[in-house]
Amino acid sequence: MNLSRPDRADRLDRLAAEYALGTMPPRARARMARAARGDPQVAGVVHEWEARLSPLAAALPGIAPPPRVWARLAARLGLDGAGAGAMAGAPAAGWWSRLAFWRALTAAGFAAVLALGIALYAARPVAEPPLFAVLAGADGKPALIASAKRDERFLLVKTVGAPPADPGKALELWMLPQGQPPRSLGVLPAGALVRVPLTAPSGVALAEIPALAVSLEPAGGSPTGQPTGPVLYSGRIERMY
């Protein structure tokens, strides 16, 4: 790929932009980095994009790294007195630095999740009405929340209280059609928020399904096509349409 030919200028610019932003897939990213090392023109266009984007990071609230980072750095580079000791006045590592770290990551909690949710919602030109189900255990506490827009071909499943399955076990999600045996939607992948594919848009695939359930199965899912382990959670499908 010769990125320096003039007729490729637009393409180079686009690639450099996505490289600098970071959305480029792994292999393309590695190719681009090589191209930038070998070709000053490519490097120049990448630098231009970095200069455009990096001021955006200015608003990031700073987080003091733990003092051990400097200590390791000084040791690694063999800095003697002058440099190594220069951080002596730095505050000691301790609960507060961990606290700062966690605050930055988690503090604003629900408010931030809500704000992000609203931003995402606002970003949708057309909001298809969703359906959702809160799956609860025998104790009545919510364990999982499943939701989908009517036109989406997947269920989004968020863990709110369910512990992960033990090793060698899996959680399998089932549709519970009226008067018929359960139909599997597959094993829930590990993760706080996962997607479970549907064979059709959810408005169609779940049209005749009043409820969902999760059973405990061997790793890989039920060998029989029907739940074999205990049903841990279940809940009605609610439709906002």
Place this chain on the structure above:
Amino acid sequence: MAAAPPSDRSARIADLLAQVALGDQRAFAELYRLTSSHLYAVAVRIVREGAAAEEILQEAYVSVWHHAGTYVAARSQPLTWLTSIVRNRCLDQLRRREIDTVTMTRDDDDEPAFDLPSDGPTPVELLLRGAEASAVRDCVDGLDAGPRQAIALAFFQGLSHGELAAQMREPLGTVKSWVRRGLERLKRCLDSAGHAR
């Protein structure tokens, strides 16, 4: 070429880089003191793990110590240069992790499990605040909601196209074109306003 006159801090960092290029340890310590909180915050948001962020920060400063001489003041602001070193290391690491796990997925529509982003200010809030700070607010404001959100998530959290699509619950193609259009529009706007470059 040059945009707004560099701030005092920026000039100070550029001076320190010049001294570091000559092996001045005190200058290096001072540079670390001035910039490490910002760079650590950039890394923590992208890799979301304290230990990994520390490692990246350390490697980035090792690289700065050895390559401070390659910083060309005329070409970019010193903090831009430093931020790019850290962001690129973070992104390289994230994408390497992706290669390690990508064999599990068949195509981009079949996303693997993903976790919610960390909390704190939302990426869009940060984007707008950053825009304020760097006087490019008009340009960011000019973006439609979709492209703005996509660029914010990619920039601050290092999400790939596939992860953006999963998180925004939009088709991959839509997200890709949002990113592309958003970047094109930002460029036109920033360049005509005489900012970046």
